[in-house]
Amino acid sequence: MALITMREAISQALWEEMERDPKVFILGEEVGVWGGTYAVTKGFYDHFGPDRVKDTPISEAAIVGAAIGSAMTGLRPVAELMTINFAFVAMDHIVNEAAKLHYMFGGQFKLPLVIRTVGGGGRQLGATHSQVPDAIFAHFPGLKVVAPGTPADAKGLLKEAIRSDDPILFIEEATLYQVRGEVPDGDFTMPIGKSTIARAGKDATIVTYSKEVDNSMKAAEKLAQEGIEVEIVDLRSLRPLDMEPVIESFKKTNRAVIVEEGWMSYGVGSEVASRIYETAFDYVDAPVKRVAQKEVPLPYNRTLEQMALPQVEDIVNAVREVL
């Protein structure tokens, strides 16, 4: 095991997969000469060369479209969208092409495609650069949506995504890049579509993913000081959504809080809560609570921005309410 940052974990996954398989290549804005806007691909251009680390114009539809086309021919592109906010200008290619081509043509085309992108607020980037629209993408059958919360998961899931024959949107969280965690040594992958217990407990279940795993862990530590032991389920992927560990935990605790960084309406919490009610209604001891971003375009001002984003204290309070 090595203690490394999320950025290093993602970078290692890309590097190792490119070394392993010559069909893996990277394309995106500033991935090459610049070294990646978030420095994830620093050093790649010099090592792998311009044919495998392809700088593109600022042209997201062309980036995703060309990635899809090349994947159809058997290459394994990893397309980088500088932020998930720019995915909207490539929306057609993500939801109308990537998510549908395999099914619509009777299984003839495989799309071994990864679209890496970054979301999240809290960095004073204003409303257009701070969104968490993960649930929108998770709406579409045919696409897989992965969003890791720890360096180990990021590395194992990204390596698995690159080896997969399906189109995968891999959503990173900008404020997690500096977070450190233990990562297994050597070559390893993790299965996509498996939720995991990030913390064991008995009094209430927190269901969350990505950045809010970190916040939920902090909330759990505070609650532990009062003798409240929460169990945390990290979804890790939104589609496929693995509810089994969630339901198992809920049947034990009978209380749940769902935490996400994005907006509450029509969000991940709505989906998970519905499924809890549909499959475990007899186990409900308190209404399921949701913690999410306030329903505003995220403001620039630091204080206002933090007011809009879910805080550790919000999670602590929500758990207290369901107890």
Place this chain on the structure above:
Amino acid sequence: MEKKELLGLYHQMVLIRRVEESAAELYQQGKIGGFLHLYIGQEAVSTGLIAARKPQDRVITAYRDHGVAINCGIPARQVVAELLGKSTGISKGKGGSMHMADVNRNFWGGHAIVGAHLPLAAGLALGDQYQKTDGVTICMFGDGASNIGFFHEALNLSKVWKLPVLWVCENNQYGMGTAIDRASAVSEIVQKACGYGMKADQENGMDVIAVHEKAHEMIERIRGGEGPMFLEYMTYRFRGHSMGDPERYRKSDEVKRWEKDDPIGIFNDHLVRNKISSEAGLNKIELEVEAEVADAVRFAEESPEPAAEELFTDIYAQGG
């Protein structure tokens, strides 16, 4: 071209015409659902163009794809079966009129979002460039696609990366019901390609031989490493945009004028005038086609519906 090849082109054009006429009838009988966009009038474009490709050359097109599918070698049986949504259709009945493809024949679809397949074509060409093979990607689209951003992003990327792709605009004068001069800043689409610094040319899309010669020249130049090129074929669709088009946007005189340039009629005259075939020889081809289409319709009608389990197959290649 040799006599045999020329008669082969005639066969293809007549086959497409008859398949489309049968499709119109099947649609009116309620046997084809959804939208149906007929290729009648434009047969010479894909026939001449695709005859100029080598097996390693990829073809991708928009939603008016039945004729392109046939020219790529998909049997009429599988085309008509797909129109009827049958399990024997080329896309197992899940794609329909607008979504036919056959990866084994290097035909990459049938794409129904206007212009969206152009970036995909850039990616197909990238596949050949990356693997250092000598395939050329042939990407067909209508004049209407030249007004959407995807067109410009794809042309730009293809030139920046020097991708082996031939952009082929089938200019049939209308994007649905909107005439080109009401929708495009320039009425000659070829001018837009010039803006991306690539070799671009225009050709009569009603003359299958001219179509073929121009396509052959450009495909081989691209194969030789000259980078992407652009070809605009002037053509016309004799039927509406899709079935149920009231055609309020054009006068019947205009259609009649273009019908004098029927690509099949022009080619028929050419073959007889130059004594490549007799009238009787061409009639024989037409009769063969009648039988081929009748067989295709019978096959499609008798084919089974997709099994209920098919609803949930092929959502993912690896499950989920």
